[in-house]
Amino acid sequence: MIPIAEPVFDEEELNNVIKAVKTGWISSKGEFVEEFEHNFAEYIGVKYGVATMNGTAALHLALNALNIEKGDEVLVPDLSFIATANSVKYCNAKPIFVDSHPDYWCIDPDKIEDLVSSKTKAIIPVHIYGHPCDMDPILDISKEKNLFIIEDAAEAHGTRYKNRMVGTFGEISCYSFFANKIITTGEGGMCLTDNEELYEKMKISRDHGMNPDKRYWHDFVGFNYRMTNLQAAVGVAQLKKIDKFIERKRLIANWYKKGLQELEEQGYIGLHPELPWAKSIFWMYSILINKNCKITRDQFIEKLKENGIDSRPFFYPAHVLPMYEFYSKNLKNAEDISSKGINLPTSPILEKNQIDFIIKTIKEIINI
Numbered sequence: 001m002i003p004i005a006e007p008v009f010d011e012e013e014l015n016n017v018i019k020a021v022k023t024g025w026i027s028s029k030g031e032f033v034e035e036f037e038h039n040f041a042e043y044i045g046v047k048y049g050v051a052t053m054n055g056t057a058a059l060h061l062a063l064n065a066l067n068i069e070k071g072d073e074v075l076v077p078d079l080s081f082i083a084t085a086n087s088v089k090y091c092n093a094k095p096i097f098v099d100s101h102p103d104y105w106c107i108d109p110d111k112i113e114d115l116v117s118s119k120t121k122a123i124i125p126v127h128i129y130g131h132p133c134d135m136d137p138i139l140d141i142s143k144e145k146n147l148f149i150i151e152d153a154a155e156a157h158g159t160r161y162k163n164r165m166v167g168t169f170g171e172i173s174c175y176s177f178f179a180n181k182i183i184t185t186g187e188g189g190m191c192l193t194d195n196e197e198l199y200e201k202m203k204i205s206r207d208h209g210m211n212p213d214k215r216y217w218h219d220f221v222g223f224n225y226r227m228t229n230l231q232a233a234v235g236v237a238q239l240k241k242i243d244k245f246i247e248r249k250r251l252i253a254n255w256y257k258k259g260l261q262e263l264e265e266q267g268y269i270g271l272h273p274e275l276p277w278a279k280s281i282f283w284m285y286s287i288l289i290n291k292n293c294k295i296t297r298d299q300f301i302e303k304l305k306e307n308g309i310d311s312r313p314f315f316y317p318a319h320v321l322p323m324y325e326f327y328s329k330n331l332k333n334a335e336d337i338s339s340k341g342i343n344l345p346t347s348p349i350l351e352k353n354q355i356d357f358i359i360k361t362i363k364e365i366i367n368i
């Protein structure tokens, strides 16, 4: 089976983990955590990093630091991994779902303004599948309406918008280092911010709200969202390879694009977009199965599997899930993209002959 994603390690991850184990620093104290925070923040171009146990915790920590609470509304894309909407619910606030842009699948800035109410406090743009959101109009609306921006960059480490790194636009940006992400720490996440006050608050909240100058004195209800030194040991080594991983994913995307272009021209599939202002990292190269293919998207996934190729359907739009059903409103693009989308194998270690095999299989499935 060609897997959809695979972590890529060398000796350095192993040596760092051995070092953490040998020194006994296996929980959240130890040199790797701060090193990883510092290096990752520097890579993205933001002042401060707060490492967390996963990306979902990072989103919750960020919303909490911005005092999002009961009665507040937060605009989130309908089409995202569920953690984006759930993190808003963890604050007892209400996620308001925004439709996708049909051309690049991220939140549609033109659909935002009508959904802003007196209760709206923040927007969470998600750079979905590695493609950046159109940040300029989102920034304009956030300034005009006085809304915070928390970028969910869980799938977009190193993605650029108009040549600027995503993760540098909002008050806080959040990342995931799950095993299928561009770089991984097994489970893991991080909040980045340029704001010292938010940085301090997130650091303290992550550690049970404990006063850094007075042990076991807790000024407010915090969380245990800390990253371990073992995780960070892996992260420090992974970060050194991030540019190579991105370069390779972009090359793989290019192979897919060239090989599948004729199917797109004939209207059978949609290709993973990259708009002129975007530099995507193609976290997972994806295609849309159009209606004129003789088989459904789910049958397509089955056929790929029969041929030893792993793939994933796109996320369901949040508003169709049981806990968010009642929020549903005209979200047609998200529904359409979600129902057609497939993520294809995009591990940086894949070779050209494997991508050629996947392309050939796709052509056979479509039967041209």
Ligand SMILES: Cc1ncc(COP(=O)(O)O)c(C=O)c1O
Pocket: 054, 055, 056, 057, 080, 081, 083, 084, 126, 152, 154, 155, 175, 176, 177, 178, 187, 188, 189
């Ligand atoms: C867009 C998005 N946001 C948040 C998360 C949550 O990250 P984690 O799985 O590390 O909790 C993910 C993870 O896959 C994601 O894709």
